Amino acid sequence: MATTKIPEQKIILCGEYGVGKSSIFRRFANNTFITATGRQSTLGLDHYDKVYNVQDKDIKLQLWDTGGMERVASITSSYYKFSEAAILVFSLDNLTSFNTLSQHLLDVVTYAENAKIFLCGNKLDLQSSEPQVSDAEIEAFCEQCHNIISGVYKTSCKTGEGIEKMFYDIAYHLVESNRSRLELQTMDKHGFKISSNEESPEDSCLC
Amino acid sequence: MDEEYDAIVLGTGLKECILSGMLSVSGKKVLHVDRNKYYGGESASICPLEELFSKFGAPPPDESYGRGRDWNVDLIPKFLMANGLLVKLLIHTGVTRYLEFKSVEGSYVYKGGKISKVPVDQKEALASDLMGMFEKRRFRNFLIYVQDFSDADPKTWKDFDPNTQNMQALYDKFGLEKSTQDFTGHALALYRNDDYLNDPAVNTIKRIKLYSDSLARYGKSPYLYPMYGLGELPQGFARLSAIYGGTYMLDKPIDEIVIGEGGKVAGVRSGTEVAKCKQVYCDPSYVPDRVRKSGQVIRCICLLDHPIANTKDALSTQIIIPQKQVGRNSDIYVSLVSYTHQVAAKGWFIAMVSTTVETENPENEIKPGLDLLGSIRQKFVSISDYYVPTDNGLDSQIFISESFDATTHFETTCLDVLDIFKRGTGEEFDFSKIKHELGDEE
Structure with missing residues (x-):
């Protein structure tokens, strides 16, 4: 039986160590939350696919976690390759994690030129009446980067607030941009994945 | 860094990264360190192009080369055999999900000053310009024999014992001419010299099967x-x-490998920090006193603004120049990749000519390869020493990989890695240890 293939959209999480990238990943993957004492750092998280339906169109978001490489070393450049979107994550209760975003942004535009960029302030539940990162600062940041930020979200992985909304909105943005880009895409840009499957992914001649 | 690890891996070249992955998957606590700021060591692809030019002390590239960061230039030319060991490792470890591939468009062999497509099936054998009419028939029969050959079924051996009789005897059985033996052994079985002729024929048969x-x-x-x-x-x-x-640290110089009781490794020191460990895995550059030089490899990176002549304008190709064709003891390899692989700016090609050094004038040795390329816009030559470890590492628990050889594929690379893993852990790598539920399974 023939099945229609839903296009996969690679989305990567970027940001300082400890801002909650893996927590966002867990919320996305199985809607769970583990407290800081219940885990060490990122272990065993790779990527996860989830289908969203936007305007009667199915779109598969494939979310990637860093694998914890940013803890002491830098992330490999191949992490960024082929990504359609990047979520820059900072913690609303940690100004430093916000101030270092420009470096992460630079990595994204260098290694994933075509990725749409989104901003996510996490740990909304920890934000006190005196916010560490103000809305004005967030706005100023978006202006500074010449409005290449496609969307700004505030989330709490602890309560789950804002997570689904963020991914649905990102899915919407990607469907919109794919529509306008579809005709520009040439097969030449892409290679194929190898698999143990005996069938060849290309129509090679079977002589 | 001041912790205790099961294994510390030094250098992030391909061999060390495969080992690090296999060790972590096997449940070992691994620290992986590189003195460079970037991943990959010798197996990195250099980006942007300006970096490559400055690495070789050349003035910066002009505008005709396009955008510098559209370039990713390998220092060591290799291809993957589609059915080879590295592909098996990639599939079994799931690493294939991080990568996309393209098929190399053509495979050619050099004979009498020109290049011809490597014939691999009966049809191609009959159409090839490498052989005369009667020789084509004989070669076709040989290919059919190899195709039908089964290790487990002596009936397919046809009155020939491939385990005791050598390859020369098999060639003679089919009456193949010397020049046919030449491209079969070097372009199909991918041997670097003619030593294989005296080895049991079964080895060569398997290599030809791997190719087809x-x-x-x-x-x-x-x-x-x-x-x-x-x-x-x-x-x-x-x-x-x-x-x-696994824990990663880059830009971390290693000042000492600390040896403890009985000559066994106890840790590695960087400045005042010491990380303790039971084992060290590393490339030769981290342990100059535990390796010896066993030869030299010359590699020449050539930037071209056109494809190679007589390859049907292939955007990627490999050409093998068998040793005898140019009076040498080891083959010359030419590989070509291009903008279609996102390794060069639009319209550009990267050719690499490489071989094992045999004389005092290595640049002259690769001339037959360079001559096939036509006009070369920019050329970078490097001559690197080939190092092998002086011992098997069992006493010191320091396991050292060999330098990358001149072959253009990863088969010897993987054999070295699997062998090191076996020496280090006392067992073969168990692929079933890799859980595939990492994420994408639904």
Whole structure:
């Protein structure tokens, strides 16, 4: 039986160590939350696919976690390759994690030129009446980067607030941009994945 | 860094990254360190182009080269055999999910000053310009024999014992001419010299089968090449290691490998920090006193603004110049990749000519390869020493990989890695240890 293939959209999480990238990943993957004492750092998280339906169109978001490489070393450049979107994550209760975003942004535009960029302030539940990162600062940041930020979200992985909304909105943005880009895409840009499957992914001649 | 690890891996070249991944997957606590700021060591792909030019002390590239960061130039030319060991490792470890590949478009062999497509099936054998009419028939019969050959079924051996009789005897059985033996042994079985003629024929038969099975997989040629260059490979295995708990440190100079009781390794020191460990895995550059030089490899990176002549304008290709064709003891390899792999700016090609050094004038040795390329816009020559460890590491628990050889595929690379893993852990790598539920399974 023939099945229609839903296009996969690679989305990567970027940001300082400890801002909650893996927590966002867990919320996305199985809607769970583990407290800081219940885990060490990122272990065993790779990527996860989830289908969203936007305007009667199915779109598969494939979310990637860093694998914890940013803890002491830098992330490999191949992490960024082929990504359609990047979520820059900072913690609303940690100004430093916000101030270092420009470096992460630079990595994204260098290694994933075509990725749409989104901003996510996490740990909304920890934000006190005196916010560490103000809305004005967030706005100023978006202006500074010449409005290449496609969307700004505030989330709490602890309560789950804002997570689904963020991914649905990102899915919407990607469907919109794919529509306008579809005709520009040439097969030449892409290679194929190898698999143990005996069938060849290309129509090679079977002589 | 001041912790205790099961294993510390030094250098993030491909071999070390595969080992690091396999060790982490096997449940070992791994620290992986590189003195460089970037991943990949010798197996990195250099980006941007300006970096490559400055690395070789050349003035910066002009505008005709396009955008510098559209380039990812390998320092060591290799292709993957589609049905070879590295592809098996990639599939079994799941690292294939981080990469995309393209099939290399053509595979050629040099004979009498010109290049011809490597004939691999009966049809191609009959159409090839490498042989005369009667020789084509004989070669066709030989190919059919190899195709039908089964290790387990002596009936397919046809009154020939491949385990005791050598390859020369098999060639003679089919009456193949010397020049046919030449391209069969070097362009199909991918031997670097003629020593194989005296080895049991079964080894060569298996290598020819690997070539044709690889070809059958994706067509065109038996070779694959990753998008964005070979530097993506070590990074993929590094990610595997990190996901299984491996800790990564870059830009960290290693000042000493600390030896403890009974000559066994006890840790590594960087400045005043010491990380303790039971084992060290590293490339030769981290242990100059534990390796010896066993030869030299010359590699020449050539930037071209056109494809190679007589290859049907292939955007990627491999050409093998068998040793005897040019009066040498080891083959010359030419490989070509291009903008279609996102390793060069639009319209550009990267050719690499490489061989094992045999004389005092290595640049002159690769001339037959360079002559095939036509006009070369920019040329970078490097001559590197080939190091092998002085011992098997069992006493010191320091396991050292060999330098990358002149072959244009990864088969010897993988054999070295699997052998090191076996020496280090006392067991073969158990692929079933890799859980595939990492994420994408539904």
